[in-house]
Amino acid sequence: MSRTATTAPDRPFGFGRGLGDSVSLMLGYFPIAISFGLLAVGQGLSPLQALLVSAVVYAGASQFTLVSLLAAGASPLSVIGAVAAMNLRHLFYGPVLLSQLPRPGRRLPRPLLAFGLTDEVFALAAASITPRHGETWLLGVQMGAYGAWLAGTVCGAIVGNVAGSGWPQLQAALAFVLPALFLALLLPLLRRQSVIPLLAAAVVVAILSRFIPGHAALLVAMIVGAGLAALLPAAGEEAA
């Protein structure tokens, strides 16, 4: 994605470059956010309330859960607990990215960087960061993704009903955006030595997700894959 540098050799990649690199995330987020807007309005939220949830929570799957559980009459405390549990895997994201970002250069307030650390932002950043990718680059990626998420939510809530009922084939095609994005991010990371940990993570999540919720399976798979990489020194270094 952004591994090939085209600017001056020592100039770090900044906000604008990050915004440009977030295009693939925007493509992935927009249709999903439209789906969320549709769901939220379908469950009785106004477009403004749907936008509020997207703006404040900003965590895809748990937003769907939040709205669905509330609509089903679940207690507020259990809904908040479910949202937190679903996002526990994000515990790792900040420390991993900070360890990869170069230390010299402009430092941004940590709350600013933490807010937008979604799965996909983390995946893109972890796959892209080189010594030239600074914190402002990461902020640019996050802002692009966040903007697409909010715009998609608004579109879904206001005009999404038309797309949802009128263009089912478009909706079907958009279901493949995230798998396509993840594969595109994974391909540059594939090395012979990293195959075993990555394959283990994929197999574990595929099996576990039949028995436990996807977000929990994801957390276990990440730990298994990274644990294997840690135990196999060459694999760990290549995977990084």
Added chain:
Amino acid sequence: MNATTLAWVALAGGIATFAIRLLPMLASERLQDRPLPPRLRRFLLALGPSSIAAMLALSVTDLLPADRLSATLPAVTAGLAAVWLTHRWSGNAARATLAGTLAYGVVAALAGM
């Protein structure tokens, strides 16, 4: 759904999510001058690629329900192949994502999914 309840649940859910993202970041910065054990460092560095592989597998699995495998497999295969070929040709993740989505959509439409 009560608007007030929704507002405070959304706010609390947002704060919980934000805290989960922020607090480990702050803690790791406080510890950053201490050298990490090699295995822990390798573990942290491998979390990113492992999470991408897991998210890919999970999202593909969602598209391949066991009872409709023969109907959905061609579209998924076409989409993944298009991503791989386009990425090989262009090295660009956005183009590869678009090509994969297009290929999936075309095959899915032809298959009447």
